[in-house]
Every structure is written in structure tokens, then in C-alpha cells.
Amino acid sequence: MRTQVAVVGAGPAGLLLAVLLEQAGIDVLLLERRSPEYVLSRIRAGVLEQGTVDLLDAAGVGRRMHAEGVPHEGIEISFNGDPLRIDLFKRSGGKRVLVYGQTELTRDLMDFRTGRPSVYEAEDVAVEGFDTAHPRVTYRRDGTTHVVECDFVAGCDGFHGVSRACLPAGAARTFERVYPFGWLGVMADVPPVRDELIYAHHERGFALCSMRSRTRVRCYIQCPLDTDVAAWSDARFWDELRLRLAPEVAAAMQTGPSIEKSVAPLRSFVAEPLRFGRLFLAGDAAHIVPPTGAKGLNLAASDVRYLAEGLIGHFCEGSEAGLDHYSARALARIWKAERFSWWMTELLHAFPEGGAFDRRLQRAEFDYLRGSEAAQTVLAENYVGLPV
Numbered sequence: 001m002r003t004q005v006a007v008v009g010a011g012p013a014g015l016l017l018a019v020l021l022e023q024a025g026i027d028v029l030l031l032e033r034r035s036p037e038y039v040l041s042r043i044r045a046g047v048l049e050q051g052t053v054d055l056l057d058a059a060g061v062g063r064r065m066h067a068e069g070v071p072h073e074g075i076e077i078s079f080n081g082d083p084l085r086i087d088l089f090k091r092s093g094g095k096r097v098l099v100y101g102q103t104e105l106t107r108d109l110m111d112f113r114t115g116r117p118s119v120y121e122a123e124d125v126a127v128e129g130f131d132t133a134h135p136r137v138t139y140r141r142d143g144t145t146h147v148v149e150c151d152f153v154a155g156c157d158g159f160h161g162v163s164r165a166c167l168p169a170g171a172a173r174t175f176e177r178v179y180p181f182g183w184l185g186v187m188a189d190v191p192p193v194r195d196e197l198i199y200a201h202h203e204r205g206f207a208l209c210s211m212r213s214r215t216r217v218r219c220y221i222q223c224p225l226d227t228d229v230a231a232w233s234d235a236r237f238w239d240e241l242r243l244r245l246a247p248e249v250a251a252a253m254q255t256g257p258s259i260e261k262s263v264a265p266l267r268s269f270v271a272e273p274l275r276f277g278r279l280f281l282a283g284d285a286a287h288i289v290p291p292t293g294a295k296g297l298n299l300a301a302s303d304v305r306y307l308a309e310g311l312i313g314h315f316c317e318g319s320e321a322g323l324d325h326y327s328a329r330a331l332a333r334i335w336k337a338e339r340f341s342w343w344m345t346e347l348l349h350a351f352p353e354g355g356a357f358d359r360r361l362q363r364a365e366f367d368y369l370r371g372s373e374a375a376q377t378v379l380a381e382n383y384v385g386l387p388v
């Protein structure tokens with residue numbers, strides 16, 4: 001079989017890229033290792049930057065997102081119970097974020113592509129010949145091996161995918177920081193305790209009161225990396241979360257049975273460059289941020305925007321400039337998001353090896369943030385999303 005662009009991975013990056021290219025009349029084949037049901041069962045990000053919302057609108061997939069998503073104009077940071085509201089709207093010159101679950105966004109993109117060429121449950125996907133003019137992607141399905149000839153391959157297959165793994169040793173330079181803790185997350189069908197997200201620093205560890213809608217919360221507590229989810233009953237989770245919040249917030253919080261509970265490790269990671277001949281990396285295949293800054297999904301979207309522009313330039317306008325500049329353009333934005341996510345993580349978590357000096361610095365950082373409009377502006381403009 002032949003296509004113009006083989007997209008490996010049907011997470012948000014792969015799906016959105018496929019939609020943007022197909023709208024420009026470019027042939028795409030989307031290959032995904034898992035089933036559609038499995039992809040839709042993954043509970044992940046939930047905060048969309050204005051630029052991500054605009055891109056989804058431009059792609060024509062924003063109708064349900066606007067009907068069901070909840071716009072937020074601020075966040076609260078609680079430091080050992082001491083609250084500070086950051087007015088995102090005011091400090092960023094009129095921008096908001098939209099709270100809308102990654103699962104819902106993925107469903108919208110999948111529904112939009114109904115009938116378009118996709119192969120789910122593709123086994124043993126392999127990318128070959130990307131350093132030649134004739135790359136190929138092979139996969140197995142139902143016991144048969146298939147070969148896809150294409151012009152370009154987009155590696156949108158996440159951190160553990162094959163696209164980066166197929167590179168020869170030394171082709172990519174990687175940069176990584178692994179944090180000595182994770183997040184234990186619970187989703188429950190109860191109303192959020194506040195209209196806005198609460199990011200809490202506490203000596204017992206970080207906590208986040210987030211939401212997916214006006215009736216569904218997603219809450220997290222910092223936990224050791226070897227945390228056994230089975231050891232955390234719902235009651236134990238809610239009790240621990242309350243201990244990390246201001247007393248009036250803890251008292252007002254409604255709780256209920258969890259509908260999902262999982263542990264996620266925290267990592268910062270970047271691979272450079274993002275182009276290897278006719279193979280391009282985008283989204284989590286190329287970089288990971290700790291979720292503290294709500295940047296992972298948004299970075300995937302901005303990569304895809306740049307890559308789609310490059311591929312549309314190649315196929316529709318005969319221009320190579322967008323593809324030639326893709327890696328440098330995307331990496332410039334990626335590193336800024338890495339910096340912000342690292343900064344939020346450092347401010348808000350209890351570091352097991354951190355001593356009294358580090359804790360005083362965190363307090364000083366919070367006090368500076370509280371007293372400085374400039375510092376709040378820096379936080380706000382990063383949180384709502386730097387220019388694309």
C-alpha cells in the first residue's frame with residue numbers, strides 16, 4: 001500500500017496531525033498499536049491553552065469542546081495553606097485556558113476521522129528507510145505483514161513508541177531529569193471544591209485539585225515512586241488530600257467513589273533533533289514534561305501545528321522551508337515549556353533529599369510571587385501558553 005504520510009500513533013498528536021493533513025488534501029495512514037477502546041480509556045491531561053483551542057477550532061473539531069469545556073481565568077496556589085490566586089486573564093492580557101479532558105478531545109478527533117484510513121491494533125510497527133527518499137512502515141495485523149510505502153513518516157507514538165527507538169545509536173541527543181516521586185491520581189464524579197484549579201505545596205507533599213467538568217474531579221497527591229495503588233483506598237486518598245489543603249478548602253471538599261486511580265511518574269525529557277531524513281518526531285515521542293505546568297498535551301499540539309505547516313508547504317506549495325525549520329522551531333517552544341514545567345515542579349513539591357535550605361527557598365519563591373505583579377505575569381503568560 002502507498003500513502004503520502006504514515007502517522008505512527010493515534011494519541012492526540014497523531015490524530016490531530018492526520019486531521020490537519022487530510023483537510024489539506026494529503027493522504028494519511030494512521031497506525032496505532034492499541035484498540036480504539038483502549039486509547040479512549042487512558043485518563044491523562046485536562047487543561048488546553050488558548051493556542052491549542054484555536055488550532056482545534058481551525059481544524060473544525062471544537063464544537064463539543066466549547067459546549068462542554070469550562071473556561072478558566074485563574075488558578076490558586078496554596079502554600080502550606082496560604083492561598084494566592086493568579087489572575088491568568090488579567091496578567092496574560094486577556095487569555096484563558098479551557099478545562100476539557102484529553103479523553104474527550106481524543107474522542108472528538110476519532111469521531112471526526114470516522115471512515116478515514118486507520119489501522120488499530122497494528123502489531124510490530126517498524127519504520128525503515130527514513131534516511132532515503134523511500135521510507136516504509138511495516139506492521140502485522142491478524143497474522144499478516146503489511147508494508148506501507150510513503151513520502152514521510154510522522155512519529156507520534158509517545159515516549160515508549162518505536163519511532164525514536166528505531167534511530168541508530170547517537171542519532172538523537174537526549175536530555176533527561178527523572179524526579180524522585182510520582183503523582184497518585186483519582187477521578188471521581190463529584191463537583192469541584194472551587195471553580196478554579198488549586199495547586200498546593202505542603203510539607204507532606206504536593207496536591208492538585210483539578211477537574212474535567214463541573215461534575216467530575218481529577219485530584220492528585222505527590223507519592224513515592226513505588227506506591228502501590230491497591231494500598232490506597234478512596235478514603236485514605238481523600239484524607240491525605242485534605243491534609244495538604246487549606247482547612248476551609250478541605251472542609252468544603254466533596255468526595256465520592258473513585259472511577260479511576262493510578263500512579264504516574266514525573267519526568268523531564270527532550271530528544272534533539274526532531275527530524276531524521278524523512279522521519280519527524282512530534283509530541284511525547286520527542287519530549288516529556290512533568291504534568292505540573294499542564295503542558296504535555298499542549299506541546300504535542302504545537303509540534304503538530306508546525307509539522308502540519310511544513311508538510312502542507314511541501315505537498316501543496318512546493319516549499320521545503322517549513323520542514324527544514326520544523327525541528328528548530330518546535331524545540332525553541334519545547335524548551336520554554338520544559339523550563340516552566342520544571343519551575344512549577346520545583347516550587348510545589350516536597351523533595352525527599354531537600355533540606356531546610358531548599359524549603360526556605362521555596363517559601364521565598366512563593367512570597368516573591370505573591371508580592372510581585374511581574375512574577376505573576378511570568379507565571380500567567382507561561383500557563384496560558386507562550387505564542388506559537
Ligand SMILES: Cc1cc2nc3c(=O)[nH]c(=O)nc-3n(C[C@H](O)[C@H](O)[C@H](O)COP(=O)(O)OP(=O)(O)OC[C@H]3O[C@@H](n4cnc5c(N)ncnc54)[C@H](O)[C@@H]3O)c2cc1C
Pocket residue numbers: 008009010011012013014031032033034039043044045046047102122125156157158159160161162263264282283284285291293294295296297298300
Ligand atoms: C498517566 C499520564 C498522565 C498525564 N497527565 C497529564 C496532565 O495532567 N496534563 C498534561 O498536560 N499532560 C499530561 N500527560 C501528558 C499528556 O497526556 C501527553 O503529553 C499527551 O498524551 C501527548 O500526546 P501524544 O499523542 O504525543 O502521545 P500519546 O498520548 O502517548 O499517544 C501515543 C500513541 O502512540 C501509540 N503507540 C505507542 N507505541 C506504538 C507503536 N509501536 N506502534 C503504533 N502506535 C504506538 C500509543 O498507544 C498511543 O496511542 C499525562 C501523561 C500520562 C502518561
